Amino acid sequence: MTTLFVAKQYVKNFISKYEVYLKPLFKLILALVTLMIINGKIGYMHRLDNISIVLIASLMCSFMPMNFIVFLAAAFTVLHMYALSLECAAITLVLFLILFLLYFRFSPKDTLVVLLTPLSFMIGIPYVIPLTMGLLGTPASAISVGCGIIVTYLINYIADSAPTLSGMETEDIATRFRFIIDGFLDNRAMVLTIAAFAVTIILVYLIRRLAVDYAWTIAIIAGALADVMILLVGDLMFDTNVSILNLIIGTVFSVLIAKIVEFFAFHVDYSRTEKVQFEDDEYYYYVKAVPKITVAVPSRTVKKINTSRKRPSGSSQSQR
Amino acid sequence: MTRMASYESGKGKKDINILNYFRGDYIGFQVLKSVVAATVSFLAVFAAYVFYNFETLMQDIYKMDLLAFGKSVIILYLCTVGAYGVISYVVYANRYNRAKKSLKTYYNNLKKLAGMYDK
Numbered sequence: 001m002t003t004l005f006v007a008k009q010y011v012k013n014f015i016s017k018y019e020v021y022l023k024p025l026f027k028l029i030l031a032l033v034t035l036m037i038i039n040g041k042i043g044y045m046h047r048l049d050n051i052s053i054v055l056i057a058s059l060m061c062s063f064m065p066m067n068f069i070v071f072l073a074a075a076f077t078v079l080h081m082y083a084l085s086l087e088c089a090a091i092t093l094v095l096f097l098i099l100f101l102l103y104f105r106f107s108p109k110d111t112l113v114v115l116l117t118p119l120s121f122m123i124g125i126p127y128v129i130p131l132t133m134g135l136l137g138t139p140a141s142a143i144s145v146g147c148g149i150i151v152t153y154l155i156n157y158i159a160d161s162a163p164t165l166s167g168m169e170t171e172d173i174a175t176r177f178r179f180i181i182d183g184f185l186d187n188r189a190m191v192l193t194i195a196a197f198a199v200t201i202i203l204v205y206l207i208r209r210l211a212v213d214y215a216w217t218i219a220i221i222a223g224a225l226a227d228v229m230i231l232l233v234g235d236l237m238f239d240t241n242v243s244i245l246n247l248i249i250g251t252v253f254s255v256l257i258a259k260i261v262e263f264f265a266f267h268v269d270y271s272r273t274e275k276v277q278f279e280d281d282e283y284y285y286y287v288k289a290v291p292k293i294t295v296a297v298p299s300r301t302v303k304k305i306n307t308s309r310k311r312p313s314g315s316s317q318s319q320r
Numbered sequence: 321m322t323r324m325a326s327y328e329s330g331k332g333k334k335d336i337n338i339l340n341y342f343r344g345d346y347i348g349f350q351v352l353k354s355v356v357a358a359t360v361s362f363l364a365v366f367a368a369y370v371f372y373n374f375e376t377l378m379q380d381i382y383k384m385d386l387l388a389f390g391k392s393v394i395i396l397y398l399c400t401v402g403a404y405g406v407i408s409y410v411v412y413a414n415r416y417n418r419a420k421k422s423l424k425t426y427y428n429n430l431k432k433l434a435g436m437y438d439k
Contacts, residue, residue, distance in 0.1 A: 090368070090371075091368070093364075094364045094365065094367075094368050097360065097361060097364050098361045098364065098365065101357035101358070101360055101361045102357060102358065102361050102404065105353070105354065105357060105408075106408075106411055174371060174372075174374045174375060177371055177372060178372055181368075181372055
């Protein structure tokens with residue numbers, strides 16, 4: 001365990017030392033992965049589905065603010081949709097417009113979640129998002145995650161129904177527009193996922209703020225169980241075709257990732273908990289103090305011994 | 321001292337920008353921006369609604385009471401913008417108060433630090 005703590009300290013020191021370089025690198029990788037996934041999923045515009053354009057765009061993102069990645073991802077999505085059909089582009093544009101104008105005016109920090117939610121869906125562990133956002137965020141994060149889920153389901157829906165849409169070319173534009181809106185709004189799985197994730201985020205947030213021992217671990221387990229239960233019960237009620245095996249495996253992985261997040265964000269020693277009571281003129285205080293675990297990183301001192309051959313006699317060692 | 325420096329270069333900058341305005345001016349400006357954002361969003365959703373029901377609307381356009389329809393749309397618009405305006409008022413009033421509080425703490429700490437140097 002001590003090795004792990006030392007490793008954690010090393011990681012922390014490394015990040016704080018090289019933050020200037022790591023931040024742009026992180027943005028570059030995130031932008032690259034996002035744009036490549038968008039191109040892989042809905043790469044209808046062949047001009048954009050080009051690695052050199054993706055690389056240039058990602059490099060641009062690396063020195064721009066984080067929200068620029070979200071803006072660029074939205075622009076890529078709308079352009080791909082435009083190549084598929086005008087109606088798809090219009091619907092996607094309206095959705096992004098509402099998200100950017102109404103919600104992200106308030107919480108520009110949370111825009112990253114909207115990006116990470118579709119990514120987590122693509123790699124099959126979406127359940128990690130409500131757990132980590134409950135641990136690190138606030139209940140308001142439920143709205144950001146909800147927006148991310150809506151964007152994910154819209155992209156998936158359009159990608160799945162692209163062949164049908166291409167076959168409807170003879171129909172008029174309003175019919176195709178109605179077809180997309182009806183199919184998108186009638187998606188029970190989306191509503192169920194939004195509800196399950198929102199409940200999980202709020203539950204995890206409430207439990208992890210309790211003054212009980214191992215609150216974060218309890219919050220992670222309770223949140224994961226609540227999430228699985230809601231999705232399974234919802235599946236029974238609304239027939240949303242949730243794959244039970246994927247759900248369980250995904251949740252187990254998500255719990256492991258949430259534990260790693262906990263290790264880095266909140267690690268305390270409950271065995272050394274102290275409870276104290278004191279008072280001042282106005283209040284009586286009941287304080288529970290739990291010490292953080294800190295480990296001193298063994299520092300290496302390099303002793304350089306130069307043997308100078310020029311000196312004719314005596315000890316020729318000099319230390320620096 | 322480190323915390324003060326980190327505040328000054330990070331959140332402090334935003335707080336100073338916020339406190340450059342008077343409270344009423346800052347909140348008023350933000351609410352105005354919200355009203356514009358809500359109007360644009362409402363227009364986008366309304367356009368989508370009209371397009372979705374294009375055939376029905378075209379068929380009934382001579383039968384329906386356009387005045388009543390317009391009235392209900394305007395009422396809906398006012399409700400949306402009003403609700404959004406109230407939410408933004410609460411959020412930005414809260415933000416202004418928080419910025420004022422943390423900047424006050426920062427200046428107090430700065431005074432203490434200056435006192436230490438004088439000694």
